[in-house]
Amino acid sequence: MLxxxxxxxxxxxxxxxxxLAHFKAMAFNLGEDAIGRNLGNGSPSDGFLTTAREKGWRIIPTIQMAAMPGGPVTDEAIAAFDNVFFNVLEREVENIDGIFLVLHGAMVSESCDDVEGVLLKRIAKVLERRGRDVPVVGVLDLHANVSRDMVDFSTLLCAYRENPHTDARQTAVRATELFGRLMDGTRVRQVHRSTPYVLPPTGVGSMNDPMKSVLSAARRIEAEDPEILCINVMAGYAYSDIPDCGFSLNCSTAGSADQAARYLDELAGVLESHLAAGYPKENTLAEALAKADALPPGRGPILLIEPADNIGGGTPGDATDLLGPLVATGRKGVVAVINDPESVRQCAAAGIGAQVSLRIGGKTDEHHGQPVAFSGTVRNLTDGRFELELKNSHLASMIGTSADMGPSAVVENDQATILLTTMKTPPMDLGQVHSQGVRPEEAQYVVVKAAVSHKDAYDPIARASFYVDTAGLCTSNLNRLPYRKLAGKQLSL
Structure with missing residues (x-):
């Protein structure tokens, strides 16, 4: 098994x-390291590797690469993957019974809008040239932008079903079980249904419509029709300006392709009947604070959600369009995390207990605000490593159960406690802040740079939460973005 x-x-x-350096900072594992560094870490790779070993399969590792969401991937990084993977495939092609790939599905490079589709097509050509007919199975993130080539040149695709992605490892286990059925002789066909809808991340949480209703209908169909192996409800990733961007549906069936297509038409109808919920309206900061002030007394912080700087969606994590105005109101008890290596270095040079005057955040580009003046005391300095408290959290789906923010610092004054990091880290697990001595449970307000992925960690401690419309390239108002390739797509109601 490759x-x-x-x-x-x-x-x-x-x-x-x-x-390539971004991949090497997160995951760049060659050969046996692709097994050893993933077994037991709670990731989708671990799900496949552990289940395959339990089945007694011999695994031939090639390369495993992962990087935090961000800008277009360099061709150098893609070439690094291709050179290793295809060399091993050519060498081992006579010795394999199948190929298992842990992918995302929304990867774009400097020169290619459909990295996964090109990869799968190239694999198919190698197998055809070498006269091999073996299953090729891929695990996908729920936010994949699925292309026709991804479907046509794979045997079966299997996507996460939860957002936040608490089922990422479980999905890989499920895909491995389906892989076993394929190797036992089950023949499947994949049917794909694209839609014209591009929904922002804030509109595709699995506990809310439209995803909740579409996912529920998909599970019902799977339960009622034994010939359906897998139905994928793909929310899409709105910030990829590519023709295949958007919500799509995919079905693997051992039966009639026409029947599978009718199922997907039914699911598209469910989506359209709940479409309004997929384009939620956010508050101004003033509206959010007014709503917070009107709440009855209670325990726990108010979450001020800042999806426009959704780190898990790729933004830099240093936006200040919420933090600056919030601090300017004079409110106290604020907790925030800002990615700012320069300020970390200043704090480290000053030392724990020192008074520092910083200009925090707003340093990556012109889209995420200006630096905020902040004077306070350095309360903590660490190497930024932490263990996840939720072992199946959304963050585990990306990096496993150990995380590294790089050198980090905590600064504090009478208004706010701010965790400064060297490497942007999405707020998907409370271990991030607890490991640094920060207690968001005791705050009045917590600034959360996310869309949906924070919910399993932060909702249980919160008194209430409000989404705030701020500047940033993960804005929920998709009409603000300069798309060029989304002909015929719908960005709003």
Whole structure:
């Protein structure tokens, strides 16, 4: 069994490219390291590797690469994957019974809008040239932008069903079980249904419509028809300016392709009947604070959600369009996390207990605000490593259960406690802040740079939460973005 991983969610409007160095900073594992560094880490790769070993399959590792969501991937990074993967495939093609790929599905490079589709097509050509007919199975993120080539040149695709992605490892286990059925002789056909709808990340949480209703209908169909192996409800990733961007549906069936197509038509109808919920309206900061002030007394912080700087969607994590105005109101008890290596270095030079005057955030580009003046005390300095408290959290789907923010600092004054990091890290697990001595449970307001992925970690501690419309390239108002390739797509109601 040949195994590889290539994982990146690409935000094509970001100016900073995702380089080979970004992959090496997160995951760049060759040969046996692709097994050893993933077994037991709670990731989708672990799900496949552990299940395959339990089945007694011999795994031939190639390369496993992953990087934090960001700008277009350099061709150098794609070439690094291709050179290793295809060399091993050519060498081992006579010895394999199948190929298992852990992918994202929304990867864009400097020269290619459909990295996964091109990869799968190239694999198919190698297998055809060498006279091999073996299953090729891919695990996808729920936010994949699925192309026709991804479907036509794979045997079966299997996507996450939860957002936040608490089922990422479980999905890989499920895909591995389906892989076993394929190797036992089950023949399947994949049927694909694209839609014209591009929904922002804030509109595709699995506990809310439209995703909730479409997912529920898909599970009902799977339960009622034993010939359906898998139905994927793909929310899409709105910040990839590519023709295949958007919501899509995919079905693998051992039966009638026509019947599968009718199922997908039914699911498209469910989506359209709940479409309004997929384009939620956000508050201004003033509206959010007024609503917070009107709440009855209670325990826990108010979450001020800032999806326009959704780190898990690729943005830099240093936006200040919410933090600056919030601090300017004079309110106290604020907790925030800002990615700012320069300020971390200033804090480290000053030392714990020192008074510092910083200009925090707003340093990546012109889209995410200006630096905010902040004077306070350095309360903590660490190497930024932490263990996830939720072992199946959305963050585990990306990096496993150990995380590294790089050198980090906590600064504090009478208004706010701010965790400064060197490497942007999405707020998907409370271990991030607890490991640094920060207690968001005791705050009045917590600034959360996310869309949906924070919910499993932060909702249980919150008194209430409000989405705030701010500047940033992960804005929920998709009409603000300069798309060029989405002909015929719908960005709003």
């Amino acid at each position: 195994f590889a991983g290539l994982y990146h969610e690409t935000h094509t409007f970001l100016s900073v490219p995702t380089t």
